[in-house]
Amino acid sequence: MFKLLVVASALLMASTASAFAYLDPGTGSLVIQMIIAGGLTAAASIRIFWSRIKSLARRILGPKTPPIDPA
Amino acid sequence: MSTVAMSATAAALGAYSRADQREFGSFRDPSGFLFWRGEEIYRFVDRQYARSFENALTSGLYKSAVDAQLLLSFETLDPAQIDIPFPKENCLAILKPKQIPMITYPYEWSFAQLKDAAIATLNLHLLALRHDALLKDASAFNIQFVDGRAVFIDHLSFDLVSDHSAWPAYGQFCRHFLSPLLLMAYLDVSFGRILQLYIDGPPLDLVSKLLPRRTRLSVAIQMHLHLHARVSQRYSDLRGKVVKQRSLSTKSFVAIANSLLRLVQSLNPIQQATEWGDYYSDTNYSDAAFAAKRQMLRDHVKNVAPRTIWDLGGNNGEFSRAIHHLGRLIVCMDIDPRAVQANYEICRRDGISNILPVVVDLTNPPPALGFANKERRALIERGHPDLAVALALIHHLAITNNLPLDYIARFMASIAPMLIIEFVPKVDSQVRRLLANRPDVFPDYHEDGFFSAFGAHFEIIKAAPIPGSERTLCLMRRR
Numbered sequence: 001m002f003k004l005l006v007v008a009s010a011l012l013m014a015s016t017a018s019a020f021a022y023l024d025p026g027t028g029s030l031v032i033q034m035i036i037a038g039g040l041t042a043a044a045s046i047r048i049f050w051s052r053i054k055s056l057a058r059r060i061l062g063p064k065t066p067p068i069d070p071a
Numbered sequence: 072m073s074t075v076a077m078s079a080t081a082a083a084l085g086a087y088s089r090a091d092q093r094e095f096g097s098f099r100d101p102s103g104f105l106f107w108r109g110e111e112i113y114r115f116v117d118r119q120y121a122r123s124f125e126n127a128l129t130s131g132l133y134k135s136a137v138d139a140q141l142l143l144s145f146e147t148l149d150p151a152q153i154d155i156p157f158p159k160e161n162c163l164a165i166l167k168p169k170q171i172p173m174i175t176y177p178y179e180w181s182f183a184q185l186k187d188a189a190i191a192t193l194n195l196h197l198l199a200l201r202h203d204a205l206l207k208d209a210s211a212f213n214i215q216f217v218d219g220r221a222v223f224i225d226h227l228s229f230d231l232v233s234d235h236s237a238w239p240a241y242g243q244f245c246r247h248f249l250s251p252l253l254l255m256a257y258l259d260v261s262f263g264r265i266l267q268l269y270i271d272g273p274p275l276d277l278v279s280k281l282l283p284r285r286t287r288l289s290v291a292i293q294m295h296l297h298l299h300a301r302v303s304q305r306y307s308d309l310r311g312k313v314v315k316q317r318s319l320s321t322k323s324f325v326a327i328a329n330s331l332l333r334l335v336q337s338l339n340p341i342q343q344a345t346e347w348g349d350y351y352s353d354t355n356y357s358d359a360a361f362a363a364k365r366q367m368l369r370d371h372v373k374n375v376a377p378r379t380i381w382d383l384g385g386n387n388g389e390f391s392r393a394i395h396h397l398g399r400l401i402v403c404m405d406i407d408p409r410a411v412q413a414n415y416e417i418c419r420r421d422g423i424s425n426i427l428p429v430v431v432d433l434t435n436p437p438p439a440l441g442f443a444n445k446e447r448r449a450l451i452e453r454g455h456p457d458l459a460v461a462l463a464l465i466h467h468l469a470i471t472n473n474l475p476l477d478y479i480a481r482f483m484a485s486i487a488p489m490l491i492i493e494f495v496p497k498v499d500s501q502v503r504r505l506l507a508n509r510p511d512v513f514p515d516y517h518e519d520g521f522f523s524a525f526g527a528h529f530e531i532i533k534a535a536p537i538p539g540s541e542r543t544l545c546l547m548r549r550r
Contacts, residue, residue: 028303029242033327035302036294037237037319040326 092156095445100208102227106157114145114166115155120227121163123204127229132202136223141195143217143224144169166226169217172379172400173454176447177211177247178267179429179437181412182255182340184221185263188214189248191221193332196240200324204229209240211247211266212447219424236318238327242303245295246272248335253296256338257283260408263430270441275300291334340412360539365393367537368462368491371546372397375489377457383433383486384464388414391426394460402454404431433464434472451486459487463542466495466502469516476515476524484528490547494521499541518543 094105094112102120105112116124127133128147136142145168150159177185188211196206206223207230215224230239247266250273254262258281265273279300286292319327356364368390372380378399382391385403387410395401403426405411414428431437431450440447461483468474483490495502496518497511515524522531529547536543 026239026242028306029245029299030237030239031306032294032299032302033237033241033319033323034317035298036330037323037327040330041320041323044322044326044329 095443096212096441096447100225100227106155108155111170112168113148113155114168114226115157115162116164116166116227118161118163123230124163124227126202126204126231130202130204132199132204132229133226135202136195136198139194139198140220141191141198141223142226143171143215143222145226168224168226171215171217171224173402173427174448175216175402175427175429175453176266176437177214177251178264179431179450180216180263181408181415181428181430182252182260182263183412183415184216184428185211185248185252185255186335186338188221189244189252189335190332191223192244192248193328193335195223196238197325197328197332199229200232200321200328203232205232205235205238205240205324206230207235207239209244209247211272216427219418219426232321232324238319238324241327242275242299243272244331245275245299249295249331250275250278252335252338253282253286253292254278255340257286257341260340260343260412263408267437267440270447275303289334291330295331295334340409357539360537363538364462364493364540364542364544365390367535367544368460369394369397371491371533371544372458372460374546375458375491377489379454379456380458380460381454381456381486383459383461383483384467385414385428385460385462386410388417388426388428390460390462392417392421392423395423395426398425398458400425400427402427402429402456404429404433406430406432434468434474456487458489458491459483461490461492463493463495463501465492465521466499466505466516470502470505470513473512476520477527480525480528483525484549488549490529490545490549492525492545492547493537494518494543494545496541496543 092107094107097105101117102123103114103116105114107113133142137144145166148165148167150162150165153165155162155165177188180188191214192206192209192211196209199205206228208225208228210225213223213225213228214221216222246269251263251265254265254273275296279297282292282296287297372394377397380391380394380398380401382388382401382403384405385391386405386407388403391401391403391414403411403414405414405428408430411428411430414426418424418426418428437447437450439445439449439452465476465479468479469476483492497503497506497513497516522534525531525545525547527550529549532546532548534543534545
């Protein structure tokens, strides 16, 4: 999805044409969310997954906390 | 429409807003409206807003939002207990919000203020999503700076998330916040004032055309602005309903808001030198004269004992901060967005919450705007300070802008009953610099001319030279 988004973005790099009348600027704002939502949600999941891996790695490889002295 | 018809319409609108005491700017939302009782503002909550209102109350959304200082604090009043000039059958509740002493508009904020306002809006939307709700409005005019913080002021902007297939305020957020921030980050900080021209935010296709090509390499800017502009154009003249087939999941709502949040947080104002950015390192004041001026100013302010102060041409707030403990609120105005931003950042850093820095060109102050010129009020009508302070300002008005001293005196008298003003004579190096490359067509610009012009509108209570400088500091009372 991310690749698709980048390709789509690249295709849309040509400058936007003029629009002199907005009949309903709201519709486009809803449609664009449908287009980007999938990619952004997937990216968010990857980000969470990655941060979990990092914290797991830190726990395994990082310095061990010294045991609390019962005295 | 003829002039007569237009003025008749204006008169009718005036009568309408006075008759029922409704705040004129609050006409868009059917969920309720703002109204005045004497000097205090209240919010009428309509019965049709019941489901969303109950959810915001019972889910703890209102409480968490107020506790997080994202939403203006308020009391809920029982309509039966309060006398209101409206029929009560449609009234669900009356809210009494914390009263805001000075309303400012987004086109009067520096980059950092608009950025903080954008972040507060997104954080509130994210908080609402955790309570089965969302922000249905993301207007920059719904944010005010209260006690030094950006807070959302519209208590009826929450809707149930289940009633929406996508974030209804997404387009508004991109126009009101993202567009001006991107223009200020990539082109010029003075673009903050574009919201004065486009009261509902600049059109996305215009912003897309103005932004440099390199912004297309950023995936986030590409999505939220350029692609958004293209899709909006594509659907602008399409008839019929389009988005009804599916709804976004809450995860998707959160992902879109977080993506905007990361983008906004990454933006910084473009580096550029402005007129007054380093004014204080470039004056003819010795440290001793600076300290003397500060002390004289404090003495005058103590004499006046004001509640609210307007510091006109206050630069980065150096002198506002010298007197901030002597008043309840100081609105510090300057033409330079960088100086205003510096003031805002210093106040945040030092925990000073009663200075409100705003970008204002005093030779062209923000006018009344919007429908019937009544939605947004003119700057001068929004506050009634007890004291105006005008330090090192008069030469910029009189010499740079050719304003007659009498006009300046009249304008100052219209602002506040008391005035502390510094006269800067022609022998001062700052004035010499202003006159270096222009003919001196200001024969009346001298101390006698100053006192004669101001004396017509003010009683001069005290006038004393500032030791170590050529300047005079005066305390005046309006006649």
